[in-house]
Amino acid sequence: MPTETKAGPVIPRPRSSTVDVPRQRGPRGGPIARVRTVLTASGGGTPARLTLILAILAVLTLGSGVAAVSDVVGRDEQITDVADGNGRLGLAALEVYQSLSDADATAAGAFLAGGVERPEVRARYLEDVNRATVQLATAAASITTQDAADAVAVLSAGLPVYTGYVETARTLNQQGLPVGAAYLRLASGMMQNELLPAARDLQKNATTQLGETQDSASLWPFITIVLAVATLLLLAYTQRDLAKRTNRVFNIGLLTATGAVLVLLLWTGAASILAASHISSGRENGSAQIERLAEARIAALQARTQEAVTLIARGGDAATKAEESYVTQMNALSGDQGLLAKAVAANADPALKDVLSGAQTTLNAWIDTHKKLHQADVLGDYNTAVAMALGEKDGEAGKLSRDLDQALAKAIDAAGKHFHEQTTSARNSLTGAGIGAGLLSLIALAAATRGLQRRIAEYR
Amino acid sequence: MTRARRRVLAATTAVLTALALAACGMATTPELPAGDARPPMPVGVQDPAVLPEAKPAAECTPAARQSFAPANGTAIPDGSSMAKIKANGKLVVGVDQNTYLFGYRDPATGNLTGFDVEIARQIAKAIFKSDDPKYIQFKTITSKQRIDFVKNGDVDMVVRTMTMTCDRWNDVYFSSEYLTAEQLILTKRDPADPGKKPIQKLSELGGKRVCATIGSTSINQIAAEPSKPVAVAALEWTDCLVMLQQGTVDAISTDNTILAGFQAQDPNLVLSDEPIKQEPYGIAINKERKDLVQFVNAVLEQIRADGTWAAIYADPSSPFDEKKKGPSLATIFGAAGPPAPQYGR
Numbered sequence: 001m002p003t004e005t006k007a008g009p010v011i012p013r014p015r016s017s018t019v020d021v022p023r024q025r026g027p028r029g030g031p032i033a034r035v036r037t038v039l040t041a042s043g044g045g046t047p048a049r050l051t052l053i054l055a056i057l058a059v060l061t062l063g064s065g066v067a068a069v070s071d072v073v074g075r076d077e078q079i080t081d082v083a084d085g086n087g088r089l090g091l092a093a094l095e096v097y098q099s100l101s102d103a104d105a106t107a108a109g110a111f112l113a114g115g116v117e118r119p120e121v122r123a124r125y126l127e128d129v130n131r132a133t134v135q136l137a138t139a140a141a142s143i144t145t146q147d148a149a150d151a152v153a154v155l156s157a158g159l160p161v162y163t164g165y166v167e168t169a170r171t172l173n174q175q176g177l178p179v180g181a182a183y184l185r186l187a188s189g190m191m192q193n194e195l196l197p198a199a200r201d202l203q204k205n206a207t208t209q210l211g212e213t214q215d216s217a218s219l220w221p222f223i224t225i226v227l228a229v230a231t232l233l234l235l236a237y238t239q240r241d242l243a244k245r246t247n248r249v250f251n252i253g254l255l256t257a258t259g260a261v262l263v264l265l266l267w268t269g270a271a272s273i274l275a276a277s278h279i280s281s282g283r284e285n286g287s288a289q290i291e292r293l294a295e296a297r298i299a300a301l302q303a304r305t306q307e308a309v310t311l312i313a314r315g316g317d318a319a320t321k322a323e324e325s326y327v328t329q330m331n332a333l334s335g336d337q338g339l340l341a342k343a344v345a346a347n348a349d350p351a352l353k354d355v356l357s358g359a360q361t362t363l364n365a366w367i368d369t370h371k372k373l374h375q376a377d378v379l380g381d382y383n384t385a386v387a388m389a390l391g392e393k394d395g396e397a398g399k400l401s402r403d404l405d406q407a408l409a410k411a412i413d414a415a416g417k418h419f420h421e422q423t424t425s426a427r428n429s430l431t432g433a434g435i436g437a438g439l440l441s442l443i444a445l446a447a448a449t450r451g452l453q454r455r456i457a458e459y460r
Numbered sequence: 461m462t463r464a465r466r467r468v469l470a471a472t473t474a475v476l477t478a479l480a481l482a483a484c485g486m487a488t489t490p491e492l493p494a495g496d497a498r499p500p501m502p503v504g505v506q507d508p509a510v511l512p513e514a515k516p517a518a519e520c521t522p523a524a525r526q527s528f529a530p531a532n533g534t535a536i537p538d539g540s541s542m543a544k545i546k547a548n549g550k551l552v553v554g555v556d557q558n559t560y561l562f563g564y565r566d567p568a569t570g571n572l573t574g575f576d577v578e579i580a581r582q583i584a585k586a587i588f589k590s591d592d593p594k595y596i597q598f599k600t601i602t603s604k605q606r607i608d609f610v611k612n613g614d615v616d617m618v619v620r621t622m623t624m625t626c627d628r629w630n631d632v633y634f635s636s637e638y639l640t641a642e643q644l645i646l647t648k649r650d651p652a653d654p655g656k657k658p659i660q661k662l663s664e665l666g667g668k669r670v671c672a673t674i675g676s677t678s679i680n681q682i683a684a685e686p687s688k689p690v691a692v693a694a695l696e697w698t699d700c701l702v703m704l705q706q707g708t709v710d711a712i713s714t715d716n717t718i719l720a721g722f723q724a725q726d727p728n729l730v731l732s733d734e735p736i737k738q739e740p741y742g743i744a745i746n747k748e749r750k751d752l753v754q755f756v757n758a759v760l761e762q763i764r765a766d767g768t769w770a771a772i773y774a775d776p777s778s779p780f781d782e783k784k785k786g787p788s789l790a791t792i793f794g795a796a797g798p799p800a801p802q803y804g805r
Contacts, residue, residue, distance in 0.1 A: 114570065149490040157495035177725045178560045179705075182502065182698035189503035314557040314565055315600030317674070317695040321504055380598035382557065383570045 047456045053238050054452045057257070058445055060231040064261060065441020067224040068268040072434035075275055076427065078217035082279065083423045086213050089142040090206035090287065091416070094294050095135040096155065097199040101301035102405075103128035104191040107166045108308035109398070111173055111184045113390055129163055139202060144209070151202035158195050162187055181312050185322075188309055192302065192325070207291055214283045217426070218276040221269060224437075228265035232258060235448070242455060253451020260444035264437050271433040278426035285348045286419025290412055292346055296339040297408040300363070303329035304401045307370060311377060311386055323374065330370075334363055343411070349418070352411050359407035366400035373397060499706045502699040506674060509693035511683050520626035522804050525740050527636040528750060529803035530758035534586050541752040542587050545616055550594065551584040554601040554615040558696060560721030561789060562621050563600075572598055575789055576619040578772045579638060579743070579763075583617070586759045604675050607631050610744045617745045617756070621717050623677070624742040633749070634742030635756045636801035638769075641715040642735030643678065648704060649728050658730035659711060665689040668710040671700035678714040697722075704729070715739050720792040740799070757801065764798040773798075 081087070106125040110117035136159070140152045165187035172180030235258045243249050306326035313319035333339050340363055344356045369388060377385035390398045501507065536542040545551050555577055556563035562574040577598070584596040601609055606622055609615045610632045621641070624634045645665070650656045659665065666687035672678035674693040683691040692709050694700050701722045703709040712719065716731065717739075723729045745753050763769045773796065775788040790796070 143490065146490045149492050153492045153495055156492075157497075161500070172725075176566070178558065178564055179698050179701050179722070179725050181558075182696065182702045185696075185699070186500065186502045186702055190500040193503070194500065313696070316556075316558050316602050317604070318503065318699070320602070321695065378599070380572075380600060382565065382572070382600070386570060 047459045050452050050456045053234070054449060054456075057231065057234055057238070057448045057452070060227055060234060061257070061261065061441050061445045061448065064224060064227040064231050064264060065438055065444075067227050068221070068264060068437035068441070069434050071221040071224050071272055072268060072430050072437060075217055075221075075272060076430050076434070078213050079275065079279065079423060079427045079430070081213050082210065082217060082282070083420075083427070085142060086206060086210040087287070087419070087423065089139055089148075090203070090210045091290075092135045092139040092142070093199070093203040093206040094290065096132050096139060097196070097203050097298060098294060098301075099128045099132035099135065100159075100191060100195055100199055101298045101305075103132065104188055104196075105301045105304040105308070105401075107169075108184065108188055108305045108312060109390065111169060111180070112308045112312055112386060114173065116174060117170075125166075129159070133159060139206070143202075145205060148202055148205045151198040151205065154198035155195060155202070158190065158198070162190055162195060165190065181314065184312055185309060185318055188305060192305070196298075196302070203291075203294075207287070210287060211283070214279050214287070218279040218283070220276060221272040224268055224272070225265065228261055228269075231261045231444070232265070235261065238452075246455070251451045251455070253447045253449070253454070255451075256447035257444040257451065260440045260447065264440040264444070267440075268433050268437045271429050274429040275426040278422045278429065282419045282422030282426065284346075286415055286422055289343070289346055289348075289415040290419065292339065292343040293408055293412045293415060296333060296343050297405060297412065299329050299333040299339055300401065300404050300408065303333065304397075304405075307373075307389055307397065307401075310374070311382070311389055314382070315377075319377075326370070330367060334367060347411070349411075349414055352414055355407050355410055359404055359411075362400050362404045362407065365395065366397055366404060369395060369397045369400060499708055501708060502694060502696075502702055504674075504695040505699065505703070506693040509672075509674070509679050509683060509691040511680060511691070520629070523802070524624045524626050524629060524634075525637055525802045526804045527634055527742065527757055527801070528754050528805050530761060531751075531754045532758075534755065534758045534762065536587065536755075537751075540755075541616075541749040542755050545587055545752075550597045551580075551587055551617075552597045552599060552615045553580040553584075554606065554609050554618040554620060555580060555598050556603075556620045557598075557600040558698060559621060559718055560724065561792070562717055562721070563619075575639065575772055576621065580617070580619045582763050582768060582772075583743075583756055583759050586755075586762070603673065606744060610746050613746060616752070617743050619743050621715060622741060622744055623715075623739040625677075628744070631747075632744040633747050633753045634744055635753055636760055636803065637740040637742055637799045638760055639717070639741045640799045641717045641739040641741055643681075643714060643737050643739060644716045644719050644735060645732040646704065646712045646719040646722055646729055647710065647732075648707075649730050658732050660732045660734050662689065662713060662736060663687045665711055665713075669708070670711045670713055671703055671709040672712065672714055673697055673700070676714065682713055701725070716793070717741075717789075720789070724792055757803075760798075760801065764801075769798045 103125055106121060106128060110121045110125060113121070136152065136155055139148075140156070143149055143152060165183050169180045169183035169187060172183060235254055239251055239254050239258070242251055242254070303326050306322045306329060309322035310319045310326065313322055331338075335341065340360060344360060347353065347356055373385040373388035376382075376388065388396055390396075392399045392402075536546065555572065556574075557565050557572055559574065559576075563572065563576045564574050565571065566573050580598070581591065581596060585591045588595040599609070599615055601615070601618070601620065603620070606618045606620055607628065610618050622628075622634075623641070624637065628634070645659050645662070647659050649658075662670075662682065662685045664687070665685070666689060668689050669692050670682045670689040671692045671694055672682055674695060679691055679693050682689055689711075692700075692703070694703065697712075697714070697718050700709065700712045704712055704722075705726065712722070713736070716735075719731055723731055743756055745756065760769075763772075773788065774790045
């Protein structure tokens with residue numbers, strides 16, 4: 001601003017004909033100072049003052065509306081991503097991981113049984129491979145990061161090689177050739193050292209992204225709250241001010257605007273907070289619990305594979321190594337700080353309490369049985385060891401490991417349902433909130449304009 | 461078209477192209493990397509082998525093949541080691557369960573069988589005068605465990621494709637030689653010339669990848685070979701076979717006992733004809749049990765003489781059942797008699 005304007009003489013303004021209008025003052029200082037001057041003008045209620053209030057109200061009302069609408073729309077997008085994008089990738093990755101672990105354990109068990117395996121065991125292996133392949137394709141379609149792409153590449157390239165070795169092992173075993181055991185160990189080693197780590201990477205990657213989206217979808221709508229509250233405060237101030245200066249207690253326009261903004265605040269605030277809490281719940285007792293349970297389940301399946309491989313390796317260093325891997329998996333799974341205990345501690349579903357405590361009992365029984373069968377194997381009683389490992393009777397490892405797996409699968413299923421329910425509820429709680437907020441803010445703006453314009457007009 | 465208009469058009473095109481590229485960049489999924497098409501390696505493979513120090517085999521007198529001559533035949537005097545085993549109710553034998561035709565699980569029955577296992581059963585039979593399986597307990601042990609198990613008394617004896625060497629004589633006693641093995645080379649048949657004479661010597665394997673197990677005498681020999689083959693060490697012999705079949709190694713060099721079992725499982729493999737060296741197999745026994753060594757030697761004399769050795773050689777899986785003739789050492793090595801015992805210790 002040129003300095004001469006400030007320094008120049010004050011141009012006198014024409015006096016207004018209305019008596020109660022106080023003397024107009026020339027602008028002094030910067031724009032903020034000017035606003036303050038207008039608002040705190042001792043005369044109050046001047047058209048300039050009211051016009052300024054109306055302008056600020058318009059900005060705040062529209063701002064609240066825009067914030068509320070964009071919050072609802074953004075949140076809805078994030079929830080859609082939780083349900084269909086990252087959520088689907090996460091679940092697909094988890095399915096790949098679990099199916100591969102199960103395929104490995106099933107193939108090892110079938111091999112150990114020798115000869116032609118039982119049809120249901122063969123079917124289970126084939127289903128696992130089928131599910132892993134299909135879910136891998138699903139995951140591949142939704143990946144967004146390079147790490148996930150690397151993992152998908154390892155899995156897509158490795159899975160057919162793995163199944164090739166499993167079939168070679170199976171054929172050789174059925175022909176009674178001992179080298180079949182080496183092929184099975186090769187396949188299992190490839191699974192443990194290449195495919196499962198890649199599946200784990202893919203799943204971790206998806207979970208991290210899902211968690212980030214869930215985090216931002218469960219944020220409170222702070223901007224909307226701040227703007228709406230500011231609007232309400234200004235409306236309240238203006239109404240009190242007008243009531244003081246005029247004899248009218250109520251200004252219908254401003255009252256309507258207050259109502260509309262209040263409804264906007266309560267509706268979108270409540271809807272967003274409700275959605276946020278559904279998302280949080282879907283995470284805590286849904287996706288995060290699925291992850292914990294699946295980690296326990298996968299550790300159990302890998303321990304089961306190693307249990308079979310110790311016997312398939314028939315003594316020797318390969319058997320010793322497999323036994324070491326079994327102990328590693330079991331140590332991670334069992335105990336007070338183990339994966340299963342963690343999943344049980346985090347469980348909030350009363351319907352699963354018995355299932356999970358049953359799983360813990362089963363796990364302990366399995367550990368005992370394994371010790372016995374390992375002892376039998378070391379002492380040369382191989383057939384007893386194999387019978388105990390494959391046995392489907394009470395207290396035998398075949399039944400115990402399967403019971404544990406089924407209990408965990410049931411819990412994962414329930415957590416998955418919870419995740420879906422909560423995500424759907426989150427989405428439903430936002431229904432109409434976007435359009436509602438938009439309309440309410442427009443109503444508030446129109447009502448406030450009308451209410452104030454009348455007062456402004458009175459001065460003309 | 462005026463210059464200004466053209467400029468506007470060019471600028472617009474550039475902006476639109478940039479936007480389109482940015483949009484494409486957003487939409488593309490990350491690139492899938494090229495994979496590794498090489499076959500995977502079995503668990504625990506050392507490629508190349510990690511070796512402590514390659515020690516040449518020591519010469520010794522009396523020779524590694526010489527054992528103690530039998531003293532009392534197959535009689536069991538009171539207080540003898542055999543009497544103690546009898547009192548214990550079972551003979552504990554360390555064997556392998558992974559070497560085809562020597563010590564392995566018959567996949568159909570899950571039972572232990574093979575030449576070593578049947579020899580051990582003959583010794584239990586001589587002690588207990590019965591072939592009831594309850595009188596023998598097999599412990600499956602690794603090659604590395606053989607010496608320690610005998611020294612610590614975890615087993616009464618080890619019958620597990622064990623070569624009698626001077627070094628080993630320092631730790632344990634051996635029975636007389638019960639089978640003569642030879643170190644050979646196993647390779648794949650050349651697809652271009654299937655009738656080609658197979659590789660005969662380690663010197664022909666310079667630069668080639670040759671497999672043996674970790675800690676075996678063979679892996680040391682491969683590594684020490686002047687032609688410089690690449691030694692690849694595996695946890696198990698069968699892992700070497702897998703690698704040979706998958707083409708990740710070019711050859712396996714070890715005892716013909718192991719290699720013959722591999723050849724029996726895959727007709728596309730060829731064995732060298734000329735032995736690199738002979739490997740006399742003996743039964744390892746604790747050094748405090750010289751009487752047991754002499755007893756075992758008497759049992760071996762007996763089975764050499766009465767045709768039992770030949771029957772086991774002809775079919776270890778079911779030596780005395782004509783109807784169940786399976787693969788045997790005889791079908792692979794050709795007819796052979798038992799090695800003559802050498803005594804003199």
